[in-house]
Amino acid sequence: MPKRDPGHMNSQRERIILAAIACIARKGVEGTSMADIWKEAGLSAGALYVHFKNKEDLVTQCLRFELAPDRAPPATWDELKQRMLDFDARPGLDATIVTRARIHLRAACINPGELHDIMRGFLNGQIVDLTGWIQRLVREGIIALRMDAGQTAAAICAHVDGMLWMALATDRPLDQYLPEISAGLDQLITRP
Template identity: 30%
Template sequence: MPKVTEEHRAARRRQIMRAAWVCFARNGFHATSMADVIGESGLSAGAVYGYFRNKEDLIQQAAEATVGSIGDPVARDLAALDPPDLGRAVVIAVEHATSFLVEEGFDKSPVAVQAFGEALRSPALLALVHGAHSAIRTELTSVARRAQQQGLLAADADPEHVGAAMFGLLPGLLIQRAILGVDTQDYCDGIRALVGLPAHPAPPA
């Protein structure tokens, strides 16, 4: 019997996870059954259960692959931002998170939004979401602090409060993408206008 390679296992795992994202985005976490995911994946039940124990495991992994993995890459980009432009910092966070959540034309924003709500009942998900968000919010606060030191933010402003307000624009976009179909570029142009930056140039045709 031929040996199953790590590449094959990784591809199967991605196939199942994508099926779960599709089902969760369509019907929500609780209305989706393992049978739904198995049917969407095109694999046998044994193949799916060979990678994921149950639906709770799938939900946790789906959340980790959406919300949970965003924090560190965004935080790195924000830490390298120079000069510490507040508007640009928010745009970086929003654009980076959105590009991460769109995979092969499939938008995982609805899954990310559900993960926020599910975190209110699941300690494991709460820890996951809290960790990812804390990394981004900490760096946004750092940008605000550096901006204040360079005279780009009012001296009496509290960088912690500014960082919290800046961070709020990120889940705000995800909710609006999932529910209202708001375009990320339009949203970023709105942020730029709000803070007095020029609109982002349109991409070449």
Template identity: 30%
Template sequence: MPRLTDARKELRRAQITEAAVRCFGRNGLERTSIADITAESGLSTGSIYAHYNNKADLVQAAAREVLAQRAAVLGEYAAGDTPPDPEELLARLIAAIDAVDARVGVQTWGEATTDPAIRDIVVDMTDRMRALLHDCVTAWLVKVEHHEPAEARERATPIAHRISAQYLAELLYAALRSPTEEPSS
């Protein structure tokens, strides 16, 4: 049997993770089985288990993928010559909310109340998101509002906290207002 290259392994992992997110969004975390993910991905069960030990690993991978996408966007905002002000930053984040990702996120939060491994993922993701928002707001305060870096970091803390809270509220709203079925073609 030919060995997979590292690049091919990453593509396969992404394929599995994307299939898991679609299943979680459609069926819920609890009602999604590895068989569902196998069918959705078009891969064998053995292939799934070659890349992930269990469904909890897939939940973790899905959560980290969503965070990586947001991190890339926030990093671009912070690195820009004119980072967006907090109101614009929040508006951009809200505009980029994907209904399936929102449903999976809310389900993951629910699982975090009873599953310590999932709770660790959610706490880590929330802390990272807030840190990324803090970096972006700090960059705006320094580059646009012309604050000294130390003062900007201090002032950014409550602003990033409010943006994070509002963003999480919008994720919840998006999850609740969107249907759980896949849109018909």
């Protein structure tokens, strides 16, 4: 059997992950089948199994893809807020698909298991990163806090995810919620 070009294989793998994310956004994790994913990707079942052992493996990789690490630390409060509200950061997926998949994937992480462990590690890391960024903004005199930096970081995560859920649950376009999310984040700080 001829060897496949690594670039082609990586491209095909990402295509499968993007297809899985789109399916999860529509049907949830439990409602999505491998057949749904290979049809969405326009590939054969065999192509999926070259890259992923089973659905759990693929869902795990979707979660890792969705939780990919951010760029360099933000220099300002407005930059930090923009990063928290940047739902179009994934090429090939619109903001609504990314948000629906995000909510479904996070809900699937509630039960103990590999997905839960991945999410716990991500959330703990996100809180640590946000706390450090917030502390730096305070030290530089850019913002002042209404509560400690760790509590502020946790409140940021809870506020953003909660408002995203509200947007989806009430069928309001995400872009209508972005100013409200931003205004809510501003309530967590004061500007000296």
